[in-house]
Amino acid sequence: MTLLRILLCLVALAGVARAAEPQAIFDRLASTKYDDIEAGVGDLATSGLPAAADALSAALDGRLLVAPGKPALFKTPMGTTIDVATNAPAAAGADAGLKPVRVNNRIRRAVATAIGTLTLMSPDASARLRAAESVFRGRDPETLPALDKALAAEKDERVLAAMRRAKAAITLTTDAPEADKVAAVALVAERGDQDGLVLLRGLSETAPEAVKSAAASAIQAIETRQAMLARVQDVAYGVSLGSVLLLAAVGLAITFGVMGVINMAHGEMVMLGAYTTYLVQDLLRTFAPGLMEGSLAIAVPAAFLVAGAVGVAIERLVIRHLYGRPLETLLATFGISLMLQQAVRSIFGPSNREVSTPDWLSGSLDLFGLTLTWNRVAIVLFALAVFFALQLVLKKTTLGLQVRAVTQNRRMASSMGIRTDRIDALTFGLGSGVAGMAGVALSQIDNVSPNLGQGYIIDSFMVVVFGGVGNLWGTLVGALTIGVANKLLEPFAGAVLGKIILLVLIILFIQKRPRGLFALKGRFVDA
Amino acid sequence: EETIKIGILHSLSGTMAISETTLKDVMLMLIEEQNKKGGVLGKKLQPVVVDPASNWPLFAEKARELLTKEKVAATFGCWTSVSRKSVLPVFEEANGILFYPVQYEGEESSKNVFYTGAAPNQQAIPAVDYLMNEEGVQRWVLAGTDYVYPRTTNKILEAYLKSKGVAQEDILINYTPFGHSDWQTIVSEIKKFGSSGKKTAVVSTINGDANVPFYKELGNQGVKATDIPVVAFSVGEEELAGLDTKPLVGHLAAWNYFMSVDNEANKAFIEKWQAFIKNDKRVTNDPMEAHYIGFNMWVKAVEKAGTTEPDAVIDALIGVSVPNLTGGYSTMMPNHHITKPVLIGEIKEDGQFDTVFETPGLLVANEWSPYLEGSKDLIADWRKPLSCGNFNVKTGKCGGGAKASQ
Amino acid sequence: MTSTRLIDFKGYVFLAVLVAAVVIVPGLNLLLPADNPFHIPNYLVPLLGKYLTYALLALAVDLVWGYCGILSLGHGAFFALGGYAIGMHLMREIGPRGVYANPELPDFMVFLNLKELPVWWWGFDFFPYAALMVLLVPGALAFVFGWFAFRSRVTGVYLSIITQALTFALLLAFFRNDMIMGGNNGLTDFKDIFGIPLQTQGMRASLFALSALALGLGYLLCRYIVTSNFGKVLVAVRDQESRTRFLGYKVENYKLVVWVISAMMAGVAGALYVPQVGIINPGEFSPANSIEAVIWVAVGGRGTLVGAALGAVLVNFAKTWLTGAFPELWLFALGGLFVVVTLFLPKGIMGLIGSMDSVKAWTARRRAVAKPAE
Amino acid sequence: MSALTVSDLDLYYGAAQALKKVSLTAALGKVTCVLGRNGVGKTSLMRAVAGVRPIKAGSITLNGEAIDRLAPHERARRGVAFVPQGREIFPLLTVKENLETGFAPLKRKDRTVPSEIFDLFPVLKSMLGRRGGDLSGGQQQQLAIGRALTTRPKLLILDEPTEGIQPSIIKDIGRAINLLRSRGDMAILLVEQYVEFAHELADEIAVMERGEIVLHGPKSEISEEELRRRVAV
């Protein structure tokens, strides 16, 4: 092994004398030193080999195979093996003894820049846009000739603008005339985002005064904009956190808020929903991989049914014996919560399960510089949808009226002809089912583990109580208020202190409004 | 038939069950295997499993039960530092033997504890070196869960970075509570901090449950490893198994072992593990290796001492050398910590790590950090005649009553 | 309805058991040789002592919950504060025996680069001061909290949830190293108290006896309260708070008095707990711990005092036993126990002891439920 | 022909017996009035018939069908409506919603609030949106009666319906009961303390004492004088 290393070093040393010979490039790529590999990537990009671009992107996935002294090969995504030097299929078995090029983040960056240069002339406009972007990031003066050529040929306005900015970025690193640089600063500043800032802030100390002052004012402008955005962003984060809280709490607003069951097993219903998502994805992966993108759409009703069914079972077996003894529901549901956690732990194991995010929910939406991740946006919308659907069920259907009648006076409701046991089971099932749906959403942003529920139970009770027990609107407003307050505090106080402050604020607030935000008023309240 | 009892003190329920249950299983496997080889000193080993349920005082209670009721010859257990701190007095009082398999903050050396996880210099510092040298990082975010291990590690790192000329304004320290799940603000802060024009990296001592939402948020906000790499000390294969790793490719972790390490010993270990747990998808990780090493060391020491009597075994353990799973040998040093290689890996799409750097040799643990004021003059050496976990080389005295040999 | 005698039959039995425990447990532990079948092994003594401190905490919870209807989901906070107060004393007792051998500062302070003792640590080297703080710190917190909450008429779940918020906030605060209270690791590695090592069997036996004594006194105090006219008002407050006001009772004052007493009892329980388990850390503030304390009371029988103590001991004994005997299944057993108790023993274990008809009561209730709603 | 037949009813609260071998009938188109001093078991009897309290022994039949094993909601579906003592309004439901709880045993097409309820108790109409719990005591009593009528009962149980109601409305209630009786499709079981009112309305009278019926017969056989004597202290 040591022998091999020495050998490799020798080969690498030999390659230092920069040669554009393909074999020398391949030998560099075969080195174990990232310095050599990085150089090899640059060489390959400028080598003019027709296969260079494909070979480079193959390198990112470990499909570019090299060994010192041997011709480099790459595998296409279809699996055919191509000789880099000739861009023709390689002989069978030619890959014996070859190893993938070592990549780390540095190499990945180098490859991205290199590919960028190579695809500047791609017929696909979006590829050219991406290329311009990576040239912007790479800022490698060696790409300038290629960029100039591309600029001359470019027709698309957007790509053109991007290329100009890329050129400006490079200009700033070269010793171009002062005027060019000042113009370049203006172009870069156009972006107005953090990448622009990176570039401008990174301008060397030795840059001419005029350039520096232009950059300084550009930085100033971008920063002001960013600072303003930051506040808006905080509120957006708060709304997003608030919706997570809302989702987690809204089921509890039914089982606890409406039915009066101190439901310590609520978190476990959320957890069951998350595990249902995992199961749905697992089944789809094996039986219908084509439907994976729609896994969440399947998981939502599935989770509702699973958690709802468990809820109905709990209600029928345990809770129904406890009406009129609300405090004892605490004890029983606590016991149920322990059992459910352990059951899931026994079945699925104690560790996290992987729930993947469909592509349509990955990534983020850029709204005037505001970054909103798609899954968060989706959660906000989902939470609101669940909320209003529930509101509709409770306010506009017979079920809703009967639920409220039963919880206010079970005996009288029965005398009125309401089938209280059915209503109880349905209501508890509904609350549990909604908690299950929350689990689907939470599986996108949190651990899917047996402890998932424990992480939300305290917050959920806090939200329901803060908002005012028995009032769904209170839960909505409570969740959003706590979410936004939390996110506004966090940048100043830090996450830990912020949370402490928030808890103290809640305690103080309850002194002012002892029955929560949306307190029930009226003579019956403490009659 | 006479047996030798081995205590297994890992949480099987509560928040830590996620990490610790695996360690219980790996111990059962190691014991079963040893028994197949005929046990130790001609006696079979008998595992005694208890569940301290992620509850720190319960750890102490269970430790006492293992030591005084079950009379175990050695115990393998604990994950969090607080659980170790909780059982430490019990082990010292009852003169038991504890093998602690997790990377920790150092600043401790007990006669009765053998630390098979990494001390800060065996994990954190090489990782920072790598980022500085390989990626040219100049600006650092030290993000951690708000407790002692991250705080200590970050303190050491801060001192280290400053000694390397990093300016105060190029270091951002951020703490979050256990189980923190909303990372929006912090990730965007990291992005902002990383937009200064200097290459920025995140050193994460975020622990446990909080990691999954943290990485999910990183992925969603598009923080790519090529822009702002994150190097973590508490994220291993087991944690990645619960994550969609596609968006995380290239982020790093520093450990002393990766499942992807390519050698015969490791391959055999993985095979045995997957057969034992009856699941060919189960991964292995660093603390598992630590238990593997610790257990083999114990076996060897008992055989050397010819008895399981604690004092004899404790003495015999020092200097014991056993193969680790990365292709070398680890040795129990007089400070009760072991020698380890440091591996830096980048996350791959399949949830494994691609080793991008490995220290050329094995590192000896600095249980007392040279970067901290109070401890830079301390050393631990449990060989006679010093027999001291915190010997002050300046004053020439062994501090701390219970820590000194009694 | 509670019987009005200060000590009723159950009380005599309870106190007798405690007295017996004080004699028997240390006696069998210290006097008999280890191989004697009646020898109580060393590890059991602090374990049983711990149960007794939990029982005292349960009494405190039962006093406010069972008799005054205040469901505290934050009593663990008072317990922990009492524990921290004594823990601070024990830390100071370590003196120069810490790992950094600093005569003045506990190890974690050396480690945090502190040069001198923070103000709030002053005086804790002096035992009477620490002992006073065991009562005063939880008492003062309870007073301030209760003063506002009861005056604002925060009741029911609203009160429960803000007590939970209180303990949760303290949990996070004590986690922070900046609090200089030992952060997540808390205070540990204690050496001795009054110069006597904590690890000696004599010390353990004494702590056990002291816990039993505290539990006995706590019980008598609670009995005194609930059998006095004050106790009758408490029950009235619990059942018909508003009506009680119209009878001329300032409900908030009643609640405040009983709340502060209860918090102090919890503080004493915590103070006795810490030297026996050897560690106090922020985990004790976790809301789950407080909920557990409520569960003990419910299991034993709310509003029965003896039941609360019994519940605490039984649940914790079950936990000790099950986590060792069935490490992988014990949550099923414990969770199942809770469900079964609620379903079959509506008045907890004391209900079972109180009347053997509970099975009959259960069937009757089942019928009542199965048929007409009640 | 009696719509309701109660025979040999025993009812206990714990160990205390509240009803002892109580038998009673109530016929369609008739008002059967139960009187008695405080605590003699009138309410207990009504609860037993409505099904909110389990009985120990005896039988209850409605139009020939045994209903004593049925849950209250099933009795409601068979036409039993209950106006309990103490009103038991749903405090957080509005007046309208309180009335609509009476829809539960009805077919979908019948689910309307009979307009006669508002003729009888005009105040309810003006307070449809107010929460039941906010109403005054008398208003709640009116609501409770209205709510029972919404179910179109065959057996209407009224436990002291005039309690807390202003004189003019008591008169209205009397007129309403007369009207309902005159329709002939409903049996009315009425508990009353107010002898004059009871005697005026009743067709049949039952007097209770310590859990037992001590006097039972048509009004014509029982003078108001005797009644007064029976229920005196």
Place this chain on the structure above:
Amino acid sequence: MDQKISPELLYLNDVSVVFDGFRALNSLSLTIGEKEMRAIIGPNGAGKTTMMDVITGKTRPTVGTALFDGGVHDLTKLDEATIAGLGIGRKFQTPTVIENHDVETNVELALKADKGPFAKLFSRRTPQVQERIDEILERVRLKNARHRRAGDLSHGQKQWLEIGMLLAQEPKLLLVDEPAAGMTDAETADTAVLLREIAETRSVVVVEHDMIFVRDLGVKVTVLHEGSVLAEGSLDHVSSNERVIEVYLGR
């Protein structure tokens, strides 16, 4: 305000209570003198109970004055317990007793005494207290039920218990909301006797819908309607008032 600015025991002036726009009391003015008994009648929803809520501190008036004891105490600023302590006792429309205490204890809790927590902490039931309880239970005919759980009483028994509790309080002013509801005619008459006895030494405000009972009381009657006074005078006087007949008595 040491000086008694008004000879009246209870002085309500221009009191209005508005709930979400609904005026339950509308500029109500009313005075009750020492040892006066007053009957208050009026349609359901007229505001009779709300008026009692205002006097006992349960409801704060939107505007208006409510003074007690010759103007010494401003009732709108005091809480329920303090007002009760001043000597205003109340029987609720729907009987409310301490359900989980026995009948005896209910009376005991109501007894006039120092009601501070420390006083109660150091006191137990004395023979004198027991005597007083017995006396009251005798009067409300609940002696046989003395050890029963108050929650288990029948409706009428609870009414009596509440009256007993009111007696125990020995208040200067008794507010009695519908005492006869759910009582037999004989009991109603007895209640009237009891109230007349009480009124010899204290002031009493009685709300009732039972005209026979009101007649038995033989006192000045105030008719409330829509939150204010509609008529005042002897029963005969008010019952001949056309408006009173129209809105309240009926034809």
